[in-house]
Amino acid sequence: MAQATDISRAYADQFARLRATLPGAKDPKLSALREGALARFAKAGVPTPRLEDWKYTRLGALLDGAFEPSSPVVNGIGEDAIDALSPALAGGPRLVFVNGLLRADLCCLDGLPAGMRVESLGAAPADLAEALADRDADALWSLNGALARDGAIVTVAKDAGEGDPLHIVHLARPGAGGEASHTRHMIRIEPGAAATVVESFFGPDGAAYWSNAACLIRVGRDARLRHFRRQQEGAAGLHRTAVRVELDAGAAYESFGLFLGGAIGRDEISVRFAGEGASCTLDGIYLGRGTQHLDCTTRVFHAVPRCTSHETYRGVLDDKAHGVFQGLIRVEKQAQKTDAHMLSKTLLLSDRAAVDAKPELEILADDVQCSHGATTGDLDPASLFFLRSRGLPEARARAMLVEAFITQMVEGIGPDAVRADFTAAASAWSAGGLGGGMTGGRA
Amino acid sequence: MLEIKNLHVTVGGKEILHGINLSLDEGQVHAVMGPNGSGKSTLAYVLAGRDGYEVTRGEIVFDGKDLNAMTPEERAHAGVFLAFQYPVEIPGVSGLNFLKSALNEVRKGRGESELDAVEFLKLMRERVSELKMDEALLKRPVNVGFSGGEKKRNEILQMSLLEPRLAVLDETDSGLDIDALRIVAEGVNSLRSPKRAMLVITHYQRLLSYIVPDKVHILAGGKIIAEGGKELALELEEKGYAMFGVTDEAA
Incomplete structure (x- = not known):
């Protein structure tokens, strides 16, 4: 294992090489933001199992050395290839990122719902500071913020009705291996509006690569977002998605993840209730076999009264696959009438498969309905x-x-x-x- | 067709059946009656091949074959059918998909051709209407949200589709009101045939007023303690299990 300081230095070198080409490079405020993020990453380093939050997930090759920025790919991928990955979503509005960079020629914005506006990170200077926010970040979020070259900024105008799902496709085309992409998305649903966004992650088997995606979401008053993630990275892929959601009063956020790819995958989602009467459902299913390691980590912060959060995660693990479900629910003292439930169920199909389930309830309010449950086992013998x-x-x-x-x-x-x-x-x-x-x- | 000889069965290290002898011919319907805890369900499960029901002595010969050497699915293909006392609910599996898979596996196992979707639906509709079932139930997951009567009728529907040689009915009457009992019993009676045998396991005589057996075996304490014709069930109804000097925990 390389020294953490060597790895941090290598990423700092990358940043120095890339910085002039990064969105917002000419804006000193944004440069400072990126430098700050890089410094925070350097201080913390790539997370290791010594951190409580990463106790069950060891990031393998990411601890052995820095991953180089992945190279732009301009040919060899057609629209048909993208359609074939998700036939049921083909023909609908979509954005396609190959190696973390938007490929306008593969996008389709014809059926974009009325009221939905989509821009790339580089084309939205006014929104960059918000999109690159680094508050309460962990090291990988910060690294993403320092190095993000592209991403989508999706804005849904006030009171816009829900249209077809917007599909954001992430496709890895690693060269020699040891390459990373750091996409940064921001989705804002303005008050009273509704939208559906699907994010998919694909990559080839073979070379190791790293998808380090970050997505910042704000759902305005009485607005609704349905957010789906399908993680189907290549067999040697390393995947980390971090989703951070802030919900205004009366807002609804529904997340559903299907995680079945990659050698190591970690999907992290944090939801913060900022206004009363909001709700979220966080559902997911992870399917692992071989030696896959799939981690689903959720955090829900009830900071205001009368919000509802329901979480259901299921896992199916075969062979020597390892699953992790970590779910934190924190209910602040003032967050009375909170309704928060969390359930994790895992099927272990082999004696060598394993799961670590860690539900954590921190409840400071006294008038709440909270529960959690976790079951692990084989198929029901009676059935x-x-x-x-x-x-x-x-x-x-x-x-x-x-x-x-x-x-x-x-x-x-x-x-x-x-x-x-x-x-x-x-x-x-x-x-x-x-x-x-x-x-x-x-x- | 079925010869059970000196059958000893252990469950979880404890012997439950202590040497059962029972023989059943084609076309016959036998009842096995007994108080709670007598080993009735153990007999049903061991015939169907449930894990954990271990034959320690004796044998079960079915159409000349050693039943105990066969897996549950092989027994089903050979023509053994168990109607469960407590049919399981299987969320996520649609009733139709389950029935079609089961029927075609059994047909394959018997060297018959599989039915395509159209043939299957035609057959299924026929059988569903014979049993006066609501076809919409089968679009739901197996037994999920079914009433007790619907679950039992669903068992009889499976029996009617799979056309077993030997049907074992484990307390099919339990949990049914009189109307549901009559419908289920009519379904069972309509499946009586010279080529098929049935073993009707029950605690009470009630079911046997509708499904009239050729012979009655009384099981108590893991042994057959009396045998006779259908009048034995009536006598038992009158006098209770005490007539055999055994106590009935449920009474």
Whole structure:
């Protein structure tokens, strides 16, 4: 393992090389913002399991050396290739980032919902300071802020009705390996408006690469955002998404994540209630096999009264896959009438698969409804016996129950196109053979 | 068709059945009656091959084959069907998908051709209407949100589709009101056939007024303690299990 200081120095060198080309480079205020972010990263370094927050997730190759900025890719990818990744969403409005850089030729803005405005990070100087905010950041968010070359700024105008989902596609095309992209998005839903955004992450198997995505979300008074994430990085990919959400009074935020790619994946979502009567649902499902490590970390901060947060996460882990679910709910003293529930269920299909579930409730208010629950186990033996007694061979009965466990989550997805897209991705995972652990010594 | 010889069965290290003998021919319906805890459900599960129900002595011969050497799915293909006392709910699996998968696996196992979607739906609709079931129920996940009667009818529907050689009905009457009981019993009776045998397991005589057995076996303390014709069930109804010197925990 390289010295943390060497890694920080290497990123500082990258920054020095890139800084003149970064969005906002000519604005001294923004430069200072980026320098500050870089300094905060340098001070903290790449997170290690010594940090409480990262106890269960070791970032592998990120601790061995700095990842170089990924190179722009200009050819070799057509619209058809992007369509094929998400057939159910093809034809709808979309933005495509290849190696962290917007590829205008692959985007489609024809069906953009009325009231939705989309800009790239480089084309929105007025919004950069807000988008690059580094308050309460962790080291990887800060590194993203220092090095972000591109991203999407999505603004939905006041009272705009919900249109088709906007699909933001992230595609990695690593060269030699050891390359990283740091996209920074900002989504703002103005009061009374509604929108749906789907983020997808894809990459090839083979070379190791790192997607370090950050997304800042503000949902205004009585507005609503439905936010979907599909993480399907390549087999050697490292993935980290951090989503930070702030909700105004009466706002609603619904998040659903499907995490099934990468060697190491961590999806982090933090929600802060800034106004009363707001609500969020955070749902997710992680599907791991081989030696995959998939981490879902959520934090919900109830700082004001009468807000609701409901979280349901499910995992299916086979072979030697490792899952992590960390869920923090903090209810401040003044946040009375909070309604906060969290549930995590994991299916372990092999004796060597494991999950660490860490629910954390910090409740300072006294008039609240809060709960959490976590279960881990094998398929229900009674259901398995029932199906086999009806003639289904054991492997097929198991596959049917695993698929049912997943289906129960994805069938609740609202927008038809997104449900079709996520269902297809989850089914493809289920059909991808249920691994060695499925047949290993289980009578 | 079915020969159970000196069957000893252990569950969780404890012997529950202590040497059962029972033989059942094609076309016959036998009842196994017994008080709670007598081993009735153990007998049902061991016939269907549930994990954890271990045959320590004796044998079960079904159509000349050693049933105990077969997996639950192999038994289903061979024609064994267990109607569960407590049908499980399977959220996330649609009833239709389940029925079609089960039927085609069983057909495959019997060397018959699989049915395509159209053929399956036609057959299924026929059987559903015979059982006076609401077809909409089958679009729901298996047994989820079903009433007790609907669950039992769903079991009989599966039996009717899978056309078993041997049907074991484990307390099919439990939890049913008289109307539901009549519908379920009519369904079972309509499936009586010279090629099919049935083992009707029950605590009470009530069900046997509708499904009239050829023979009655009384199971108590893991042993068959009496056998007779259908009149034995009536006598039992009158006198209670005490007539055999056994106590019934449920009474």
